[in-house]
Amino acid sequence: MMPIETMDTISATELVRNLSAVVDNVRVSGQSLYITKGSQTVAQLSPPPKQGFPAAKLGDFINSLPSLGDDAKDFSADIEKLKRHTQLPDNPWD
Numbered sequence: 001m002m003p004i005e006t007m008d009t010i011s012a013t014e015l016v017r018n019l020s021a022v023v024d025n026v027r028v029s030g031q032s033l034y035i036t037k038g039s040q041t042v043a044q045l046s047p048p049p050k051q052g053f054p055a056a057k058l059g060d061f062i063n064s065l066p067s068l069g070d071d072a073k074d075f076s077a078d079i080e081k082l083k084r085h086t087q088l089p090d091n092p093w094d
Contacts, residue, residue: 009034012042 008031015022015035022045026033032046053061068075 008032009036009041011035012037015045 010018010022010033012035022033026045026047030047032044034041035043035045
């Protein structure tokens with residue numbers, strides 16, 4: 001049997017024989033695996049899509065937001081007012 005860590009394809013027979021190990025490998029490595037039957041690729045086993053918003057796209061997202069314009073000063077004043085009148089913990093993670 002080929003080492004599972006280096007495979008990018010696996011036969012349906014080998015998959016059935018090693019299902020747990022193959023699924024664990026796909027989960028840990030994050031790499032997809034093609035399943036073949038005979039000489040044809042018949043399926044693909046892939047990890048689920050990653051949850052959340054990618055940090056690399058955060059800058060583009062922020063730049064796409066509308067400008068506050070004149071409301072920015074009012075918004076800033078509201079935030080400062082809240083800070084002065086709200087009892088916040090020194091460390092928000094405690």
